[in-house]
Amino acid sequence: MHELAVTEYVFNLVKKQADANKVSHVDKIHLLIGDQCDYVPEIIEEYLQVMSEGTSLAGVKVDAKVKESTVLCKDCGAQFTRHEFKDACPKCGSANLKLNRCTDFIVENIEVS
C-alpha cells in the first residue's frame, strides 16, 4: 500500500502547479518510475481518482513510463540496462559489475485543458 504516500505527493505537487497556473482541469499526469520503485501505476491512478474528486484533477489519468536500472561494468566501463543484463558484461564478459538501482520517481509533465 505504499502507493498511497506517493500518490499524495503527486496530487499535492500537481494541484499546486495547476492552481498557480490557473488551470481549469488536469487531464493527464505523466510519471517516470524507476524499475526498483515497485509502484503500480494503476494503483496510483485509482488513488488519484478518489483524491481528486471535486478538484481540478477530477478523473485525471496517469501515464507511467518505467525507467530501467543500469549496470556498469567495472572492467571495461560499459553501461547497459538491467534488461540486457544477464550475469556478465555483454561487451567483455566480465562479471565485475555494479548495479545502479533506479528508484527515481518523477512527475515528468502534466496535460491540462
Ligand SMILES: [Zn+2]
Ligand atoms: Zn565489460
